[in-house]
Structure formats: structure tokens, C-alpha cells
Amino acid sequence: MVWKVYMHYSSMLFLMSNAAICFVMFLSKSLSGVSHVVEWELMSMNSLSVVFVLVLDWISLLFLSFVLLISGSVMYYSGSYMSGDKSFNRFMYLVLAFVFSMAMMVLSPNLISILLGWDGLGLVSYALVIFYQNEKSANAGMLTIMSNRVGDVAILMSIGLMSNLGSWNFFFLGEYLEDSKWILLKILMVVAAMTKSAQIPFSAWLPAAMAAPTPVSALVHSSTLVTAGVYLMIRFSAALSGSSAQSGLLIISCLTMFMAGLGANFEYDLKKIIALSTLSQLGVMLSILALGYPDLSFFHLLSHALFKALLFMCSGVVIHSVSGYQDIRFMGCLVNSMPVSVSYMSVANLALCGFPFLAGFYSKDMILEVAFMSWINTVALILYILATGLTVSYTSRLIFYSLSGEHNLSSLSNVSDEDKTMTNSMTLLGLSAIVMGAMLSWLLFPEPYMICMSVVMKNLVLMITLVGAFLGYMLNLMSTSFMLKSLENYKYVVMFGSMWFMPFLSTKKVSDLSLKSGASMEKLMDKGWYEHLGSQGLYFMFSNMFMILNKLQLNSIKVFMKMFVVSVLIMTFVLI
Incomplete structure (x- = not known):
């Protein structure tokens, strides 16, 4: 028990x-x-060098500081949340x-x-998703790792394509990759980020x-796994500019944010x-990146990480307090307890809604205004408007x-704020969610963006937010009629x-298609043509050839020659 306490403390202090x-x-x-690049050459083949590279510039250091800050808070939070788990040490190491x-x-x-x-x-995400070792976790883990393998294959294929350049440092080749002949590489990188x-x-x-x-x-959805694709696109943004892959990414990301808000x-x-x-x-981050504003995407990536980690940690406290329920219909009136x-x-x-002067406001409001001001098609504009309203x-x-x-809670629920470890771990992120948006905007944008819009477009974001909040609250206030309409x-x-x-x-x-096609391929190929033309076919062919060679080596050629001469003489006699 002492080891558990020291482990989450020491991890938090280290991070x-x-x-x-x-x-x-x-x-x-x-x-x-100034930026520093550290290279370690692993091997060299002619003009192609395989190197391990680390870049220390303002983007990587700022993002890494946020990752470590949120990870430290999550580690400290886990000391209480996972204290009763028998695999606590394994969880912390993972x-x-x-x-x-x-x-x-x-x-x-x-x-x-x-x-x-x-x-x-x-x-590691697969190992963490299946941490509770039940059937639901196993299925979720398999879906997670199989979806991510598509992106891994895209990265591997990109490595093969970039070997033609003699280097895999896309950080230094951004201008060269703008050429249209590298469109396949750009599509592969976009697919990797999408997965x-x-x-x-x-x-x-x-x-x-x-x-x-x-x-x-809290860690995955704020600053680690799901943000890796966005971060890769930010690094790769110089090569993407003006390509068809960028236009496709815009439509897909706008559809994603609308679909997620609706769901x-x-x-x-x-x-x-x-x-x-x-x-x-x-979807918001990738859509504004596809419009050509990677700096705004990075700004929203950082501000979103703070309040999303806080939101998940608060939900964990709530779930613990209400006896493990995750259904919001079994909660209610938690503000009193x-x-x-x-x-x-x-x-x-x-x-998250973009309330003025909180972290999300500075990034989200700027993104929406820049998007409304950009050369954007009508479909993407409508999806932006609908997604913003659905979020609120x-x-x-x-x-x-x-x-x-x-109040819909069970009478057995012990709802309180007595767990000081969890509450203290949320304090730093709570303060960051209030003040860090303004601080980041001062650090990242010392020269402000010039926003020039009409009065209607300028007030559109505010109107969407108010309408979304009103509809979201009133529809659920009239829950009976809303339920009847839903039925x-x-x-x-x-x-x-x-x-x-x-x-x-x-x-x-996907599983049905893959299993059925796999079964038919096994019958047709593995137990069919591959067997006939492969191992068994080659075996019989070589066996017959070795029999003929054996006869030749035993000097049986005379017999064959005599039979050949006799057959030729008979055919000649018949023809005459």
C-alpha cells in the first residue's frame, strides 16, 4: 500500500x-x-541514411510541456481512482x-x-483498453488496434515512398514535397492522421x-493518442498546401464534427x-488545418487538452460517487452534493462551448471567425454552423x-467531494481552463489576426451558441413529449x-466480409491453386523429373533410342 502512494506521487513530481x-x-x-535538431545515425546504405532524429523547437516543447502537465495530474488522480485495483502497478507503468x-x-x-x-x-492503448479483461473490453481493444493498424500501414508505405528522396526528415522537405507528383504520399499521411x-x-x-x-x-482524449494525428498534420502542413488531399480532409473533418455532435x-x-x-x-482542429491555418489548429489543440482532461476527471469522480453508473438518467442534482x-x-x-474568457473561447471563436472569413464552400459553412450549435x-x-x-440517484450512493486526492488533482487543470487560453493567445499570437467581417457574420457565432443552449435545455425539459417524438x-x-x-x-x-472472403480464399487458393502450383505441384513435378534423370543416369538411354528408331521406321513404312 505504501508503494502505491509513493508511486503516484513520484510519477506526478517527475512529470x-x-x-x-x-x-x-x-x-x-x-x-x-533558435531550434535544435539532434541526429543519431543508425545505419547508412549508399546515399540513404537511417537516422534517429529529435527536434527541439517551440512547437514540440510547448506541446510536450502540456502532455507532461496533464499526465502528471492524471497520475496523481489515479492514485485515488485506481487505489482499490489489484493491478495498480501495471496500470501506472502502462x-x-x-x-x-x-x-x-x-x-x-x-x-x-x-x-x-x-x-x-x-x-500501449490496446493494453490499456483491455485493462479490465472482460469481453466488452476485449472487443473494444480489438476494434481500437485494428483501426489504428490502417494508419500504421499508411506510415510504412510513406516511408517506402520517401526513400526516393534519400531522407525521411519531412520537417526539412516540406517545400520540396509541394510538388504534385507526391500526391500519393500526402494522401497516405492524411489517412494515417484520420485513423x-x-x-x-x-x-x-x-x-x-x-x-x-x-x-x-482523460489522457487519451486530451493530449495523447487522438491528438497524434492532428500533430502529425501540423508538422506536415507545409507539404499539404494546395493539394487535393487538403480539400478531402476539409470535407471529411466537417462531416465528422457534425456527426459527432449529432450523436x-x-x-x-x-x-x-x-x-x-x-x-x-x-474535426474542428483538422478542418481549420485543411483551410491552411496550422497555427490556429495547434492553439485549439492545446486549449482543448486542458478542459477535456478536466471534464473526464470530473466525470470519473461523478461515476465513482454514484456507485459506478455511467447513464446520465441515473444522476441529477449533483450540484447540492x-x-x-x-x-x-x-x-x-x-x-467547451466557447464561453467568453475561458480557454475554449480564445481558440474556438477565432477558428470560427477565420473559417467564416475564408474561401469556404457552402456545405462546409453549414456543417460548421450546425456542429457549433450541436456542441452547445x-x-x-x-x-x-x-x-x-x-434527483434520480440511488439511495445507496455516497455522493460527496471528500476525496481530496481527486479534487486537488483537478485544481491545477481547473485554473488552467480559466486563464491558460488568454496566456496562450498572448504567447502564440503576439500580432493579432485581422478579422474583417460583416455584423451578421460577426454575431453569428453568438447566435448559434444561444440557440443551441436554448434548444438543448428546453427539449430535455419537455422530456415526455421529446421522448414521444423520438419513438x-x-x-x-x-x-x-x-x-x-x-x-x-x-x-x-467488416468481420463478416473478411471472414467469408478469407474462407473462400483458403478454399480457392491455399487448398486449391496454391496447392496445385505450389508445394504439392512442385513436389510431383520434381519427382517425375528426378525419375527421368535417374533412368538417364542408369544408362537406360539406349532402350529409349531403340524404341524411337523402331517407331520412326514403322511410320516411314506406313507412309510409303
């Missing part, structure tokens, strides 16, 4: 101290404008391995060294990964609602059901609430 060091290094790099893999990914500008962190994230960041059609694994413990969800309004699982909100915000946790959760929810709608719905609605249109509710049938298509249909 927090490294976060402080990285932040100080970021300040020095941003002021001096989370540390997860953080190390993300650090490898962040500091690598080279596809070879990125693959180490990229694959490490996929492998890691769960864009359509790879979205099903993100809610399924909620089978992992809540501290893992969250029909979901009742607390963790899945927050997971779908992550999916929606990932858990004032501190509910305050932090409200701050995180308001930051499901947030107000969550507040109504769990924080301020009627009348049941098939549409099922479609919108199930992420457009994506979990079904990603599991049952």
Missing part, C-alpha cells in the same frame, strides 16, 4: 518537473527563434509507457523515429475505447458523450441531466444516435 523544464525551454526558443511513446512522437520530425512513438501509442484522430470512416473506435479506466480516457445529443452514457465531444473538436467537482465540470463544459446543445443537455435536473421517428433516432451505423459497419460487416 510535472519535466513539464516545467520543457516550458522554460519553450520560452527560450520562442524568444531566441500509463508511463503511454506518455513516453507520445513524447517520442512529439519530438520526432523523421518518419522512421515517428513510427516508434506511433506504434508504441497503438500497442489516429478517428475521422470518418474510422470513428467507431473512439467511443469504444471508453472501456479503458477513466484516467486513461452526442442522443447518447446517455456520460463518458461516451464526452468522447463524442472530443471527436467533434478533432458535490459543489467543488460540479464547479470544475461546469467550467470545463463552458470552455449536448453540453446543456448534459448539465440538465447530471448537474441541475431532478415516432425511431429509425432516424437509431441512425443519428449510432454514429450513422459506423460501429456496426466497422465490426460486424
Whole structure:
């Protein structure tokens, strides 16, 4: 028991101290404008060098400081949340391995060294999703790792394509890769980012990964696994500019944020609602990156990490308090019993909605204004507007059901804020969610963006937010009539609430197709043509050849020659 206490304390101190060091290094790099690149050559083949590269610039150091800060808070939080688990030590080591893999990914500008962190994230995430070792966790873990393997294959194929350049340092080849002949490489990198960041059609694994413990969800959905794809695209943005891959990414990311916002309004699982909100915000990040603003995408990536980690940690406290329920219909009126946790959760929810002067406001409001001001097609503009309104709608719905609605708790629930470890771990992130948005905007944008819009477009974001909040709260206040309407249109509710049938298509249909095609391929090829032309066919062919050679070596050629001469003489006689 003493080891458990010291382990989460020591992990927190180690990660927090490294976060402080990285932040100080970021300040020095941003002021001096100097970046450092560390290369270690592993092997050399002619003009092709396989090198392990680390880049220390302001982007990698700032993001790494945020990753370590959130990881330290999650480690301290886990000391209480996972204290009763018999595999506590295994859990802590896995989370540390997860953080190390993300650090490898962040500091690598080279596809070879990125693959180490990229694959490490996929492998450790599988181990964490199946942590509770039941059938549901096993299925979710398999869906997670199989979806991510698509991205791994795309990275491997990109490594093969970039070998023609004599280097895998895409960090230094961005201008050269703008050429149209590298469109296949750009498509592969976009596919890799889409799988890691769960864009359509790879979205099903993100809610399924909620089978992992809540501290893992707080880490995965804020600053590690799902943000790896966005970070890769930010690094690769110079090569993407003006390509068709960029246009495709814009449409897919806009559809993803709309689909996730719509699904969250029909979901009742607390963790899945927050997971779908992550999916929606990932769509926002990738869509603004596809419009050509990687700096804004990076800004939203950092601010979102703070309040999303806080939101998951608050949900973990709530789930612990209400006897393990995750259905928001079994909660209600928590504001009277858990004032501190509910305050932090409200701050995180308001930051998610873009409430003025919280962390989410500075990034999200700027992204929407820049998007409305850009050369954007009508479909993407409508999807932006609808996704923004749906975000506020499901947030107000969550507040109504769990924080301020009627008291629906079991009489056995021990709802309180007595766990000081969890409450203290949320304090730092709660303060960051309030003040860090403004600080980041001052650090990242010393020269402000010039926003020039009409009065209608300028006020459009505010109007969408107010309408979304009003609809989200009022529709659930009239829950009986809303339920009757839902039953009348049941098939549409099922479609919108199930992420457009994506979990079904990603599991049952894919497995059925692969298993049936695998069985037919086994009959046709492995036990058919491969057998005939492969091992058995070659065996019989070589056996016959060796028999002929054996006869030749035994000097039986005379017999064959005599028979040949006799047959020729007979044929000649017959013809004459």
C-alpha cells in the first residue's frame, strides 16, 4: 500500500518537473527563434541514411510541456481512482509507457523515429483498453488496434515512398514535397492522421475505447493518442498546401464534427458523450488545418487538452460517487452534493462551448471567425454552423441531466467531494481552463489576426451558441413529449444516435466480409491453386523429373533410342 502512494506521487513530481523544464525551454526558443535538431545515425546504405532524429523547437516543447502537465495530474488522480485495483502497478507503468511513446512522437520530425512513438501509442492503448479483461473490453481493444493498424500501414508505405528522396526528415522537405507528383504520399499521411484522430470512416473506435479506466480516457482524449494525428498534420502542413488531399480532409473533418455532435445529443452514457465531444473538436482542429491555418489548429489543440482532461476527471469522480453508473438518467442534482467537482465540470463544459474568457473561447471563436472569413464552400459553412450549435446543445443537455435536473440517484450512493486526492488533482487543470487560453493567445499570437467581417457574420457565432443552449435545455425539459417524438421517428433516432451505423459497419460487416472472403480464399487458393502450383505441384513435378534423370543416369538411354528408331521406321513404312 505504501508503494502505491509513493508511486503516484513520484510519477506526478517527475512529470510535472519535466513539464516545467520543457516550458522554460519553450520560452527560450520562442524568444531566441533558435531550434535544435539532434541526429543519431543508425545505419547508412549508399546515399540513404537511417537516422534517429529529435527536434527541439517551440512547437514540440510547448506541446510536450502540456502532455507532461496533464499526465502528471492524471497520475496523481489515479492514485485515488485506481487505489482499490489489484493491478495498480501495471496500470501506472502502462500509463508511463503511454506518455513516453507520445513524447517520442512529439519530438520526432523523421518518419522512421515517428513510427516508434506511433506504434508504441497503438500497442500501449490496446493494453490499456483491455485493462479490465472482460469481453466488452476485449472487443473494444480489438476494434481500437485494428483501426489504428490502417494508419500504421499508411506510415510504412510513406516511408517506402520517401526513400526516393534519400531522407525521411519531412520537417526539412516540406517545400520540396509541394510538388504534385507526391500526391500519393500526402494522401497516405492524411489517412494515417484520420485513423489516429478517428475521422470518418474510422470513428467507431473512439467511443469504444471508453472501456479503458477513466484516467486513461482523460489522457487519451486530451493530449495523447487522438491528438497524434492532428500533430502529425501540423508538422506536415507545409507539404499539404494546395493539394487535393487538403480539400478531402476539409470535407471529411466537417462531416465528422457534425456527426459527432449529432450523436452526442442522443447518447446517455456520460463518458461516451464526452468522447463524442472530443471527436467533434478533432474535426474542428483538422478542418481549420485543411483551410491552411496550422497555427490556429495547434492553439485549439492545446486549449482543448486542458478542459477535456478536466471534464473526464470530473466525470470519473461523478461515476465513482454514484456507485459506478455511467447513464446520465441515473444522476441529477449533483450540484447540492458535490459543489467543488460540479464547479470544475461546469467550467470545463463552458470552455467547451466557447464561453467568453475561458480557454475554449480564445481558440474556438477565432477558428470560427477565420473559417467564416475564408474561401469556404457552402456545405462546409453549414456543417460548421450546425456542429457549433450541436456542441452547445449536448453540453446543456448534459448539465440538465447530471448537474441541475431532478434527483434520480440511488439511495445507496455516497455522493460527496471528500476525496481530496481527486479534487486537488483537478485544481491545477481547473485554473488552467480559466486563464491558460488568454496566456496562450498572448504567447502564440503576439500580432493579432485581422478579422474583417460583416455584423451578421460577426454575431453569428453568438447566435448559434444561444440557440443551441436554448434548444438543448428546453427539449430535455419537455422530456415526455421529446421522448414521444423520438419513438415516432425511431429509425432516424437509431441512425443519428449510432454514429450513422459506423460501429456496426466497422465490426460486424467488416468481420463478416473478411471472414467469408478469407474462407473462400483458403478454399480457392491455399487448398486449391496454391496447392496445385505450389508445394504439392512442385513436389510431383520434381519427382517425375528426378525419375527421368535417374533412368538417364542408369544408362537406360539406349532402350529409349531403340524404341524411337523402331517407331520412326514403322511410320516411314506406313507412309510409303
